[in-house]
Amino acid sequence: MLRAVTTARAPRFARRATLRRSLRLLGSFRFEQSDPAVFYGGLATDTAELIADFYLDATGRDLTGATVLDVGGGPGYFAHEFDRAGARYLPVEPDSSEMHAAGLSVPGAVRGSGMALPFRDGAVDVCLSSNVAEHVPDPWLMADEMVRVTRPGGLVVLSYTVWHGPFGGHETGPWHYLGGEYAARKYKRKHGREPKNRFGRSLFAVGAAAGLRWAARTPAQVEAIFPRYHPRWAWWLVRLPLFRELLVSNLVVVAIAPDRPAGR
Known part of the structure; x- marks a missing residue:
């Protein structure tokens, strides 16, 4: 059974999900291309808090000594925040140029695909x-794959940008509402170069409903589904078909990894 977490059944993290937090995170999005350290620095702090809160809810422990695997960790903006929390942070990134884009060095960083985690x-x-x-x-x-590599009882957190939300097209928005290919061509005409996130190659149309379908079939125990950048009093939007595609912006699925079948 799927459930969008509301204040009636609020995990620890819901207490942080205030309107002030939402405005701060959304306001930093404009720096994602021009000054990524500003955007990703704030996002790293918020992500570490989200993970720490849900991990404490799930296990009764903080992140001290926990191994945290960040799938698509990029250049390692999140490393410092998880180090501060006492965790062992391991980013996985398929693109070598992306791994070094910010000039950061993360011990233990792994080059590999999220679709076949090594x-x-x-x-x-x-x-x-x-x-x-x-x-x-x-x-x-x-x-x-994320569920597979997580120990039984461990935490799996998937957060992604919903295609028909305001940030679905990334730097090509809002033209993505007229189609990803159209948005890419529009961006190239305006800026004289291809967008960083090219539709059909490095950017795909992923909807909120698809995340809910995955949550319904995964063997993991789904603990929460909510819109990441919304205050907690708006988390109920996840329950509304169609409207969630337009208004959720970023969907978070939180799950507890299942016991392994015998012989695995």
Whole structure:
């Protein structure tokens, strides 16, 4: 059974989900291309808090000593925040140029695909992916891989940008509402270059309903589904077909990894 977490059944993180937080995060989005450290720095802090809160709810422990695998970790903006929390942070990124884009060095960084994670079953305590699923040709294969590599009882957090939300087209928005290919051509005509996130190659149309369908079929125990950048009093939007595609912006699915079948 799917459930969008509301204040009636609020996990620890819901207390942080205020309107002030929402405005701060959404306001920083304009720097994603021009000054990524501003955007990703704030997002890193928020992500570490989200993970720490849900991990504490799930296990009764903080992140000290926990192994956190970040699928699509890019250049490692999140590393510092998880180090501060006492976790062992491991980013996985398929693009070598993206790994070094910010000039950061993250010990243990792994080059690999989220759709075929180079880790054994149950290898990590936490597996997260932030704003990556929309850049993957098969995001639900990636989500299955995230569940596979997480130990039984460990935490899986998938957060992604919804295509028909205001940020679905990334830098090509709002023209993505007229189609991803049209938006890419429009961007190139205006700026004289291809967008960083090219529709059909590194950007794909991933809807909120698709995330709900994955949540319904995964063997993991789904704990929460909510819109990441909304205050907690607006989390109920996830329950509304069609409207959620336009208004949710970023969908978060939080799950607890299942016990492994015998012989695995």
